[in-house]
Amino acid sequence: MKTLFLSLALLLLGGCAGGLRIDDSHTSVSQSSRVQYVVLHYTSTDLDGSLRVLTRDGVSSHYLIGDHPAKIYRLVDENRRAWHAGESEWQGRTWLNASTLGIELVNEGYRETANGRVYQPFSEEQIDALILLLKDIVQRHSLPPGSIIGHSDIAPQRKVDPGPLFPWKRLADAGLVPWPDVRAVAREQARFALALPTIGWFQQQLARQGYTTPQTGVLDKATRSVIAAFQMKYRQRLYDGQPDAETAALLLVLNGMPH
Incomplete structure (x- = not known):
């Protein structure tokens, strides 16, 4: 009887020692990196x-x-x-x-x-x-x-x-970041210089870029901060947070590109 109990104990211990077994022979095609x-x-x-x-x-x-x-x-x-x-x-x-x-x-x-x-x-x-x-x-x-x-x-x-x-x-x-075509920006800037879009338009275009932007149609402090962040990236000589024709042109051209 003692021999039987000893054999069963060893069998159980052996099973535990084997640990968790997972079959990795099948892989789903529906997956991507967690890094976005x-x-x-x-x-x-x-x-x-x-x-x-x-x-x-x-x-x-x-x-x-x-x-x-x-x-x-x-x-x-x-x-x-x-x-x-x-x-x-x-x-x-x-x-x-x-x-x-x-x-x-x-x-x-x-x-x-x-x-x-x-x-x-x-x-x-x-x-x-x-x-x-x-x-x-x-x-x-x-x-x-x-x-x-x-x-x-x-x-x-x-x-x-x-x-x-x-x-x-x-x-x-280096092919790592989308960048607006300067000729397209100049063309759109000339058009926007004649009639600047509304603040609501700027807020919508910034949101399309990815920014968290108020959608109030009001040029408040939060909206100016977002405009300044965008300008700091794409127009580094002037990042005053003011919605102007050049900023509008940059937004329009960039939002027409893959991103």
Whole structure:
């Protein structure tokens, strides 16, 4: 009898030791990456401060890119959620930590001076490294055009990074970001100079881009913040938040492109 009990015990233990078994021989074609967007940030501090904040202080990002040298640090595995987006929204999706990858670039952001904010430029090698990383991410996750966005895009009421000196056009030239045709913009700008659209039109076009925008027809502070975020990306010489003919032309041309 003791021998029988011992045999049964060993059999049960053997079954437990075998663990969970899952058959992976069938794969559904109806699937895609959980990553929908890549959000770009600047850190507002130097490399040592950036590493300290992003690894110890309750916020994080998947990647950090140094300035000199432009070393790429992986701080959070892409399969896990990083705490970089905060309260955010884009294209109707909210709280984007769950569906985005965050990339922080070491950059001190801006200094307040008597003449206003003075932003720090990004190094060439840093942007070169960023482009290589973005191309790899876009390819692996099959991300469509328009999937690379700034923190200021998803939180225009409280964030300005990566700021007006971030070279979005370089990313566009690398095939990573949609960019409006300058001739089409000039043509539409001349037309809008004769008759500027209503504030409601601007709000609708900004929402089509993906921004969370009031739909009131009133040029309030929130709407100006969204316009400024858009201008900071596509018209960096002037981002005053005012709805003008050039901004209208940029919106119209961009909204006619795949994104």
